Amino acid sequence: MPAPLPSPASIRRLRAWLAAYLMIAVLAAAAHLRPVLQAQSLPTAAARWIWKPIDQLDHNPTAFYAVRDFRLGSPTARARLMITADEEYVVTLNGKRIGAGAFEPGAPLDVYEAGPLLLPGGNRLLVELRSGDGTGGLLASLVDEATGRQIVGTDDGWRILPAHQLGLVRGWMPIGAGEPAFAWGYPPIGRWGSPKVSAPRPLLGEEMGPPLPAAAMLPLSLPAGLTDGRPPGSPVLYDWGRTVEGYLTLEMPPAKDLGMALLFTGETPPDPLAARPTAAVLVMPGEPEWLDARPRRFRYALLVGLKRPAAAAVRPVPPGRVRPPRPIRDRVFGIQGPPLRTPVEDEVWSKLQRLPGAARGKDL
Template sequence: MGQHPRYRRVTLAVLLLGLGVGWLSVHRFWMRTLLHLTGDAEWIWVTDSLNRVFPVAGLFVAPLELDEPPTHAVLKVCGDREYVVYLNGSAAACGWSRPGFRLDLYDVTHLLRQGSNVVAVEVRSPTPAGGVLLALDVGGRGENVLVSGPAFRLRRVFSLEGERPDDRPPPVRWGRPPRFPWAYPVAISRPRTLDQTVVEEPVRVEGAAARPLPGGGVVFPLPTRTFGYLWLEFEGDGACYLAVVDGADPEDLAALRQSAQPVVRLSGQTHWLDPEPRWVTHVFTFGRRLPRAVEVHPVVEEFRSAAPGVVLGKHGPVPRTRWTTRTPPE
C-alpha cells in the first residue's frame, strides 16, 4: 500500500527542514571562516552606472603606517574580474575570476617596511559590474589591520604614490561577504608573490621589431617560446586590443582580430600586466594606441603550478572565461 498523503506531506516537510538546517549550518561555518580571514572587509567597486555596457578600470589606494618592521604580513585578495596589487610600488600579486572566485593569500612581509607604506589594488572588468575584496594581516598589529572599505580611495589616474588631492571615496561599497555573485570565495594559499615568482630576466621585444599587420595592428614575435607574465608598455592613452598566440602565426587573421581582448587600463598607465601567466610566442595588438614594447617575465618550471594567476583544476590549468562584451578593434 502507498503512504497516506498526510504522511508524505510530513515526510517532505521534515526533509525540507533538514536541508534548511544543513544549509544554515554550512552558511554559518563559512561565514565564520571567511570573517576570520577578511574581518570587516567590504566588496568595493569603481562605478554604479550599470545601464550600459563598457569596460572599466580603477585604482584603490590606502596608506599604512607601521611603527616597526612587521614580523609577518599576509595579504588576502579577490578581484572580479582582474586585479593587480602593488605594495610600495612593487607588483606583488595578481589574479582573476570567472569561472570561480578565489581569495588569494600571500606572504608579503618582505614588501612592507617600518614607517609609511602604500597599498594599491588595480581592478578591471569588461563590464561596469565587478568588485574587489582585500584584507591585510600584520604581525605586531593584528589581523585585518587594513581592509577594503572606507580606508581606500579611488584613483582614476594611474599613480602608486601616497595620497593625492583628486582621490575619492569608493563609489560603491557592496558590503561584507556573502554578496551575490561572489558568495564566499575559496581561500587559496599562494607560496610566492609576483616578485618572488619571476627570478629570470624578461624577454623584451621593442616596437621597432614588431611586424605591421594587414588592416592595422602589429605583432611582436618573441625570439623564443616563453612561459610567463606579459607586460605591455605604452606611451599615451588610447584603445588597444590583445591576442596572445602560442605557436605559428594564425592563418585566419580576421578571426584573431575579432577574438582580441580589450586592454583595460587607467589614464596615464604606461605598464599593464596580464594577470594570467601563459606560453607565448607572438603578441598581436590592434587599436589606436599600440604598445611601444612588450615583455614576458619568465616563470621557472618549479614555480608554475602555484604562480599568481594560475588556477589548477582536475585536468590542468582552468581556462578563463573570455571577455566577450567589447567593441571590435579598429
C-alpha cells in the same frame, strides 16, 4: 482640577505599542549586524567587496586605481595579504608590485607574504583594477599573522583614482583627490561566494625572471575589405622565435584616455577573425606600461586596437605556473548560441570600422 488618569485599557495599548516599536528596533539592529558578525568568521574578517561608484547602466570598459593609506607603529614580521578581484588586478605595496591575478568562480583568494614590505609609519596599498564591462569588485585583507588582527581591509574608506601618476604608485602623492569607493557589502555576495584561502604565492618580483623582448615585431594590415593601409590600431604581430611562458608586458607612450586593445596569443600566428581574443588589454590613462594579470604560454602575440606603438616583452615564470585557459561556455542546454562579443571587442572593432575608408558592410 487634576487631569484624569489614563484608563487601564489605554495603558495596555501604550505598552503594546512600545513593545512593538522595541521589537522592530531589535529586528532592524539584528538585520544590520548579522552580515557584520558573519564576516568576522571569514578569513577576510571585516573586509567588504568594493568598486568605483558607477551607474547601473554603465557597461563601458574601465581601469583605475583603488588605494588605501595606513600607518603602523612598528611593522609586523609576518603579514598575509589575501586578495581577489573581478575581473583582474595588479597589486602594489609601498611601490613594489607583489601580485597579479583574475577572478575565477570558486577559486580561493590569492595570498602573498607582505610582511617584509611593510614600513614603520605610513604605508600605501594600491590595486590596479580592470574590467571589460565596467562592473566588478575587489576584496582584500591584510592580516598580522602573529595576532590574527586585520591591519587593513577593503571598505568605503578606500579612494578611487582614474588615472596613473607615478607619485600615486611610489606613495608620495596624496590620494585626497580621489573619490570614496563604493562598498557592495560583506561576502558572500552573488557569484563571488564565500572567500577561501589558498597557499601563499611567491611575490611577483621573486617569481618573474628578466624580461625577454620579442624577437620580431611585424606591423600587419587590417583584414581585406575593412580599410586600406595601416590606420592607428592596426594589428601588430610579435614573435619570440620560440615558445615562452610568463607575463606579457607592453611599454608605450602615456595617453590621456583609456587605451583598449584585443590580445591574441598562440603557437602559430593568430587570425583575429577566426579566433576569440585571449584577453582584453586595458591601459589606464597616463600609464606607460601594461602588465598581463595572468601568465601565459605562447610564441606569437597579436595586438589589435592599440593606437600607440608598444614594445612587448615576457617576464618568464617557473615551469608549471601557467594554467590552461578556461573553456568558453557557448552552449546552453546543448544548443549552440550566437557568438557574443565583449564590450571591449565591440569598442575596438567598431572604432576600426568607423575609420575613413572602412567598409561599412563588413561585420567583424
